[in-house]
Amino acid sequence: RVGTCKIWDTASGEELQSLEGHRNVVYAIAFNNPYGDKVATGSFDKTCKLWSVETGKCFHTFWGHMAEIVCLAFNPQSTLVATGSMDTLAKLWDVQTGEEVATLSGHSAEIISLAFNTAGDRLVTGSFDRTVSLWDVPTGSCVHTLIGHRGEISSVQFNWDCSLIVTGSMDRTCRVWDAPAGKCVFTFSDHEDEVLDVCFDCTGQLIATASADGTARVYSAATNQCIAKLQGHEGEISKVCFNPQGSRVLTASVDKTARLWDVRSGECVQVLGGHTDEIFSCAFNYEGDAIITGSKDNTCRIWR
Template sequence: MRLKRLHIRYYPPGIILDYEKGGQQRTKSIDFLDLTPDTDVNDLLADIRRVEPLITASRTDQVKALIKRLQDKLSQRDERKFYLFKALQAHILPLTNVAFNKSGSSFITGSYDRTCKIWDTASGEELHTLEGHRNVVYAIAFNNPYGDKIATGSFDKTCRLWSTETGKCFYIFRGHTAEIVCLAFNPQSTLVATGSMDTTAKLWNVESGEEVSTLAGHSAEIISLCFNTVGNRLVTGSFDHTVILWDVPSGRREHTLIGHRGEISSVQFNWDCSLIVTASMDKNCKVWDAESGQCLSTLTGHDDEVLDVCFNYTGQLIATASADGTSRVFNADTYQCVCKLEGHEGEISKVCFNPQGTRVLTASADKTARVWCVRSSSCLQVLEGHTDEIFSCAFNYEGDTIITGN
């Protein structure tokens, strides 16, 4: 093995190693999920060298410099305020979803008008309109971190794969017998997973456009799905109250996660693939061990349905969004509620962390989005201007731009 180059990754903190083995170019990452500005760099470097043979003595100064850059990034105070930069009349009918590419230089919007549009973030210019679906475009995604492809899932029962640069449709994935309501690329951008009201999920080959496998096991609609960061496992959440963990290469069911007493609304892996969090209409979230499928804890406290849930980048915090108009942040190690975010006057349908994990963004039926401080539980900013329910929101990779959609 020969190390060729090192790259820094700010969120979550880590370094990427490009190396050669057996004549093939390969990549691996070293994650620093517990890194703080006070971490002893020399001790950390010694730990790395004990387990990673690619980090030789000649590379130690370079690695040390990268770790210090990560610490400097973590030390930066985040006191920015957001202002209305562009108000885009994106579609002739309401939006269904919004999403940034990895760099935040462009974003996409899906709509009831049967199209998906690609936008330039800085100028607000519409770059492409992706036309062809015969019904609502409900689920959308970039193939981040690459960002050169977009997948759209529609109520017309198909998924389409598009070129970001040209707007050309590469493939139409046909096979579902009901509406597609969720989708995701694997991290390697070789597969697209689609979840449907027909109770199945399907895996599609990005290169060939062929169906790879059908994941059948749920007895009701699949409403949410997520790949782990390695890309070898997929989790699906269903209205049948269960969550299924799948082995991607074989298409085999590994575990059925049983315990919720209501429909599943959202599922997500943490960064190191060790945990799964699920949200349900039963007013609770659950944390599961991704290896054994065992429930580790039930996160309680909401008075109404939990509509969304997510980890922060490092997987140390969990945020929830509820129809009771509140959001909560839990410690993913202790499962304790560390803050309750109160102030919205309607249900909260979407929640996400900024990349630094210091802020929470919520989107509500009260026509506002709010930015919250995790440490103090205080509302830092109310983002106003929409004339209807906000159902989707997102930070860009740097955490300095927000998009909200209604």
């Protein structure tokens, strides 16, 4: 049913909870890792809900956005949830009380991606207005606006020590920014079509990009060199992520497959086939020994 989110036991495949209450599509979800006892869901009904993993009970409904919520994240301390919306605003919410803590306004188009740094005192937001904003979480004030992309932003992320921010854009480039200074330090412009997703590995030494040109790439954040070009998908790649060990890259594509790649050689180690429609989401578990994929065929699959 539209508006539901389900929690599954990945070992048995058993459905543990069905979280029902949203009145429209649930578009964004997150666990409060590493604790894993809460789930936040963001919906086209303009609300975000906070749920208990154990009981499936809704703790809070966060009201305040004037349009669809399309991205969200917990801070590392699990005390705040950040939501990004088509209304151009990001909001910070108190997990304990359910109250709105801050409204982060400044973008002139929808916020499509956001991420906390590991300390939880900074939030980065990427918007269709082609800019990226860096926010001070305690005060809710904008520290830097990162200007340079010539197309909508698709994805934003901090590296582990919060010194760098990586951004992907519809302008076919990926940019690396000095977070404290708010300055662009390098632009990767190898892709022949829109960059749809970007990420750091957990050490912050490698960057992966996924593109509508059907390729993904791995770069060194230290040397800005392309280490590997990941070729084999037959359609655009919408998601990319590293395993926790940083030795593998996972990609999800409209060609109905997800692929696992060796970071150093750039070779495809495994093709995960079986979905009957495009795969729009993929992730490793915390240990890195299982993969989950989400598809437009209305199924999620777990791979070991």
